[in-house]
Amino acid sequence: MKLKGTVHKYGDHIDTDVIIPARTLNDPDPKALASHCMEDIDTEFVTRVQPGDIMVGGLNFGCGSSREHAPIAIKASGIRCVIAENFARIFYRNAINIGLPLLECPEAAKAAEMGDVLEVDLDSGEVYNVTKDRRCTAVAFPEFMQNIIGAGGLVNYTRAKLQKED
Amino acid sequence: MGMTMTQKILAAKAGLENVRAGDLVECKLDLVFGNDITAPVAIDEFYKMGVTKVFHREKVALVPDHFTPNKDIAAAGLAKKTREFAKAMNIKHYFEVGRVGIEHALLPEKGLISPGDAVIGADSHTCTHGALGAFATGVGSTDMAAGMATGTAWFKVPEAIKVSLTGKKQPYVGGKDIILHLIGILGVDGARYCSLEFGGGVDQLSMDDRFTIANMVIEAGAKNGLFPVDDATIEYVREHGARPGTVYTADRDAGYIREIVLDLAQVPMTVSFPHLPDNTKSIAEAEKLGIPIDQAVIGSCTNGRIEDMRAAAAILKGRRVHDNVRCILFPATQAIWKQCVDEGLMNIFVDAGAAVSTPTCGPCLGGHSGILAEGERCVSTTNRNFVGRMGHVKSEVYLASPVVAAASAIAGIICGPDSL
Numbered sequence: 001m002k003l004k005g006t007v008h009k010y011g012d013h014i015d016t017d018v019i020i021p022a023r024t025l026n027d028p029d030p031k032a033l034a035s036h037c038m039e040d041i042d043t044e045f046v047t048r049v050q051p052g053d054i055m056v057g058g059l060n061f062g063c064g065s066s067r068e069h070a071p072i073a074i075k076a077s078g079i080r081c082v083i084a085e086n087f088a089r090i091f092y093r094n095a096i097n098i099g100l101p102l103l104e105c106p107e108a109a110k111a112a113e114m115g116d117v118l119e120v121d122l123d124s125g126e127v128y129n130v131t132k133d134r135r136c137t138a139v140a141f142p143e144f145m146q147n148i149i150g151a152g153g154l155v156n157y158t159r160a161k162l163q164k165e166d
Numbered sequence: 167m168g169m170t171m172t173q174k175i176l177a178a179k180a181g182l183e184n185v186r187a188g189d190l191v192e193c194k195l196d197l198v199f200g201n202d203i204t205a206p207v208a209i210d211e212f213y214k215m216g217v218t219k220v221f222h223r224e225k226v227a228l229v230p231d232h233f234t235p236n237k238d239i240a241a242a243g244l245a246k247k248t249r250e251f252a253k254a255m256n257i258k259h260y261f262e263v264g265r266v267g268i269e270h271a272l273l274p275e276k277g278l279i280s281p282g283d284a285v286i287g288a289d290s291h292t293c294t295h296g297a298l299g300a301f302a303t304g305v306g307s308t309d310m311a312a313g314m315a316t317g318t319a320w321f322k323v324p325e326a327i328k329v330s331l332t333g334k335k336q337p338y339v340g341g342k343d344i345i346l347h348l349i350g351i352l353g354v355d356g357a358r359y360c361s362l363e364f365g366g367g368v369d370q371l372s373m374d375d376r377f378t379i380a381n382m383v384i385e386a387g388a389k390n391g392l393f394p395v396d397d398a399t400i401e402y403v404r405e406h407g408a409r410p411g412t413v414y415t416a417d418r419d420a421g422y423i424r425e426i427v428l429d430l431a432q433v434p435m436t437v438s439f440p441h442l443p444d445n446t447k448s449i450a451e452a453e454k455l456g457i458p459i460d461q462a463v464i465g466s467c468t469n470g471r472i473e474d475m476r477a478a479a480a481i482l483k484g485r486r487v488h489d490n491v492r493c494i495l496f497p498a499t500q501a502i503w504k505q506c507v508d509e510g511l512m513n514i515f516v517d518a519g520a521a522v523s524t525p526t527c528g529p530c531l532g533g534h535s536g537i538l539a540e541g542e543r544c545v546s547t548t549n550r551n552f553v554g555r556m557g558h559v560k561s562e563v564y565l566a567s568p569v570v571a572a573a574s575a576i577a578g579i580i581c582g583p584d585s586l
Binding site: 013015017018021022023025026027028040041059060063064065066067068069071072086088089090093094097098142144153154155158159161162163 | 190203206207211214215216217232233237238240241243244288289290292304305306307308309311312316322354358359387389442531532537550552553554555559
């Protein structure tokens with residue numbers, strides 16, 4: 001699958017408290033969560049973001065709380081994929097499970113700036129920065145995770161698995 | 167090559183002779199749990215999986231501890247959804263307000279986790295239970311849902327970092343100082359995806375200290391933290407009515423990607439400055455800055471156990487909380503709360519001018535019961551000091567031990583007990 005979108009760039013150690021503050025977790029509706037996404041570090045994100053945009057972070061993106069509300073908020077805000085130098089473990093797992101594509105691509109993450117336009121091929125992992133005319137390739141997902149992504153997330157994957165066992 | 171403790175548990179739970187770091191394995195789970203924030207999301211996903219009952223009614227625990235006692239109408243709805251699911255699934259280990267405690271203090275206290283268990287919790291501080299020699303890791307709501315449905319979860323077998331403890335810790339230094347100091351060495355991503363395997367002189371650490379240390383390994387990015395099982399562990403498990411479990415020990419030739427020798431004699435009382443847990447300073451460095459505080463929070467899954475309450479009481483006894491400070495204590499479970507009454511600690515807290523809350527995660531995550539206004543500073547025994555974590559985006563959280571938090575509450579500035 002190929003995507004093209006505008007970059008929203010953030011730094012290192014973006015934690016799930018700034019992605020979606022706990023004070024907003026009393027309403028887990030994805031739209032409600034999206035309306036508060038990133039508000040503690042970027043008050044304009046929710047008005048700036050367009051469907052199909054791409055979020056880019058540095059090291060350890062998504063560290064902190066296990067709240068799945070974080071990738072849910074990002075996905076519901078219209079972001080189609082997150083690219084980072086690397087990801088915190090629980091966030092990575094949650095994003096795969098809910099069907100928010102992630103790409104671990106240090107070169108692309110470092111080079112991208114706020115407002116750049118990227119073309120991303122989720123199948124090959126290729127990231128092309130249209131604004132800067134730079135091309136690089138992300139670390140590939142292990143096959144097992146590709147199966148979960150291919151199924152559209154862990155819910156579908158588990159449902160299919162349980163049906164097979166029956 | 168041999169296996170680490172974590173690798174041995176994962177191999178056993180996956181029904182394999184051997185696993186290596188990087189292997190993807192599917193493991194049988196001994197406990198799956200969640201709270202009033204994560205469980206409601208998991209419940210929706212659970213039903214979407216097409217299942218109608220949980221894999222085992224005694225191996226799922228629901229602990230409404232975050233926004234309870236219900237902080238507002240929306241939070242009441244989340245608690246209600248959790249409660250109704252527990253009833254519908256006939257979940258044995260559901261804990262109502264009045265019986266509930268903070269999950270990572272409550273579950274071991276109720277004897278629900280044993281050495282050698284594989285545990286997932288929809289809460290990042292699930293790593294706490296590694297103190298019991300169990301593999302325990304935090305997951306999100308969808309993983310919790312799949313765990314409730316199937317009794318299994320997939321894991322990537324982690325690489326390991328060995329932390330060998332030597333030397334004897336100094337007076338007033340506890341588990342919190344040790345883990346903050348270690349996070350300062352590792353950095354907030356220094357153990358990303360790894361297991362942190364503790365060894366060496368762990369016998370001088372109480373179980374409460376071990377829970378505190380294991381609790382915060384996630385703050386270095388770790389998947390789990392693991393303590394070897396010794397007499398103290400076995401005694402704790404027995405005393406709390408848990409199954410004896412299975413004791414695993416690391417092979418002599420187990421592989422570690424890094425080994426840290428931590429001389430406890432060199433670990434000072436430690437404070438993590440805003441806004442990351444690895445931004446550590448010794449208490450001596452912190453005192454030089456004379457930082458005034460508005461609030462002190464003593465509690466949480468990190469430091470709400472009885473030894474933490476005793477440590478705070480020893481400092482607060484016969485003293486008064488500074489006029490400019492709100493000092494709030496959160497004993498982590500009802501049993502700990504009652505023990506505070508029985509041991510006379512409650513009188514000490516109240517006489518000192520401190521408030522004592524019912525068990526709740528409350529202010530730790532900026533939920534309720536101690537939210538900070540713009541520009542306010544809090545010394546807190548909790549586990550995170552991210553931007554906006556305890557309230558306003560321009561408030562600040564300084565992480566410290568109960569000893570330092572209590573001393574700071576009295577002095578009105580960040581300091582250790584020797585400066586009172």
